[in-house]
Amino acid sequence: MMELVQVNRILDAVGPRHFPENIDRAALLRGLEICAQWYREALRYSTKKSDLQHRERLAAISKTTKRLRHLLDDESKACELNRSTTLHLLEMNDIQERLAALIKATERHLSQREIRNGPHTAYQQSFRKWSPFEWLVGRWLPLVYMEVGMEDPGGLEALVAKDSSYIRFVLATLAELDVTSGTTAYSRSSVIKAIRLPFTGKVRRKGASQVDRYLYWRVQLLRSVMNPHLNLDTDQDALGKIS
Numbered sequence: 578m579m580e581l582v583q584v585n586r587i588l589d590a591v592g593p594r595h596f597p598e599n600i601d602r603a604a605l606l607r608g609l610e611i612c613a614q615w616y617r618e619a620l621r622y623s624t625k626k627s628d629l630q631h632r633e634r635l636a637a638i639s640k641t642t643k644r645l646r647h648l649l650d651d652e653s654k655a656c657e658l659n660r661s662t663t664l665h666l667l668e669m670n671d672i673q674e675r676l677a678a679l680i681k682a683t684e685r686h687l688s689q690r691e692i693r694n695g696p697h698t699a700y701q702q703s704f705r706k707w708s709p710f711e712w713l714v715g716r717w718l719p720l721v722y723m724e725v726g727m728e729d730p731g732g733l734e735a736l737v738a739k740d741s742s743y744i745r746f747v748l749a750t751l752a753e754l755d756v757t758s759g760t761t762a763y764s765r766s767s768v769i770k771a772i773r774l775p776f777t778g779k780v781r782r783k784g785a786s787q788v789d790r791y792l793y794w795r796v797q798l799l800r801s802v803m804n805p806h807l808n809l810d811t812d813q814d815a816l817g818k819i820s
Contacts, residue, residue, distance in 0.1 A: 578610065579606055579609055579610055579613065579753065579754075580606075581602055581603070581606060583606075583753040584602050584605050584606050584609070585602070586749065586753065587605075587609075587746065587749040587750055587753060588600070588602070588605075589749075590745050590746070590748070590749035591727070591742050591745050591746045591749065592742060592745070595727060595728040595742035596725070596726065596727045596728065597726050600725060600726060600727075601725060601726075601803075601804075604724075604725055604803040604804060605721065605725045605803075607802050607803050608720075608721035608724060608725060608799055608802065608803045609721060609750060609753075609754070611721075611798065611799055611802055612713060612717045612718060612720075612721060613754050615712070615713070615717055615795075616709055616712070616713045616717075616754070616756065618704065619704045619708075619709035619712050619713070620709045622700075622701040622702070622704040622705070623704045623705055623707075623708060623709050624705070635683050635686055636683075638679070638683050639680055639683040639684055642676050642679050642680050642683070643680060645676060646673060646676040646677065646680070649669060649672060649673055649676070650673070699790075700791070703789070703790060703791055706780050706789065707774060707780070710756065710758070710763065710767075710771060711771045711774050713751075713756065713771075714747050714751075714763075714768055714771035714772060715771040715772055715773075715774045715775045716775055716789070716792075717795070718746070718747055718750060719736075719743070719772075720795065720796060720799050721799065721803070722743055722746055724799060724800055724803050724804070725803065727742065727743075727746065728742050730742070730743055733772075733773065733776050736772050737769045737772055737773065743772070744765065744768055744769070744772075747768050747772075748762075748763075748765070748768065751763055751768075
């Protein structure tokens with residue numbers, strides 16, 4: 578969770594002449610927290626690796642549970658032959674029922690993850706268009722920057738200019754969110770490339786859609802969280818600025 582002191586440091590880095598004197602710092606904080614949440618989701622879903630790892634864990638749990646249940650079946654038979662206490666047999670039966678429920682649950686999840694259609698899968702796959710860093714810098718932070726009323730840079734070249742207030746905003750935000758390339762901070766040139774990316778229409782990941790189907794939803798969600806008093810049913814100004 579971010580704190581207002583971090584927002585203050587970001588604004589100090591941007592410079593007071595680039596944002597309104599009465600800027601809503603709490604709204605900026607809420608917007609940045611949503612961007613941080615999306616960034617974490619992008620880290621998880623931007624490649625197929627996490628999905629494969631989850632499937633492997635489920636398969637391992639299912640296999641181990643089946644082996645344990647088989648061993649307990651043998652143990653139950655031995656108890657019956659030895660005329661063990663009724664209480665012990667009841668405990669064994671209870672454990673077996675719980676294991677059976679676990680096996681059923683893991684296999685159900687495994688079968689569901691085979692389905693490649695549906696909103697949940699589509700949402701996960703939407704992150705594969707760009708890298709998490711490119712999403713954050715090139716698409717999501719501009720939404721927050723404009724919504725909170727910062728200086729309108731007036732086009733792509735102004736965004737990436739040497740004295741760009743947006744670049745200062747990005748670099749300061751990356752530092753506060755601890756978003757790095759490995760163990761080092763992202764360079765200014767990397768930030769500029771990420772800013773340019775949405776304007777090119779290029780897709781960095783093979784097989785990813787060129788269309789950002791969640792753009793309108795993200796704009797509306799950000800605006801409703803940052804400015805909950807607004808009526809957003811017909812207000813689409815932000816879409817025109819970033820499309």
